[in-house]
Amino acid sequence: MPEKDAIEVLSRERVQVRSREGGVTLSAWQVELTLPGGKRAAIVFAEPWYRGTGALLGATQDRLAEIWRAALPPEEKEPDHQQWG
Numbered sequence: 006m007p008e009k010d011a012i013e014v015l016s017r018e019r020v021q022v023r024s025r026e027g028g029v030t031l032s033a034w035q036v037e038l039t040l041p042g043g044k045r046a047a048i049v050f051a052e053p054w055y056r057g058t059g060a061l062l063g064a065t066q067d068r069l070a071e072i073w074r075a076a077l078p079p080e081e082k083e084p085d086h087q088q089w090g
Contacts, residue, residue, distance in 0.1 A: 012072060017037075034050045048076070050073055057069050
């Protein structure tokens, strides 16, 4: 059971996005979250910018980047490979 103060990742998927200024479709990542207190939100990351939805609508780029990093899966340690010869 997740902690009350933890961010819970509900889904992570590739999505297609378009900006008002651009005439091209970009590929981006979208993470759907449950924030502390039970509020639902999502962050779309299309390098170099983030966009918050739901409870994160209007959040700063710095805040979205911080939450994005917290929502990433833990990195698995690379196995040690012995070098021969």
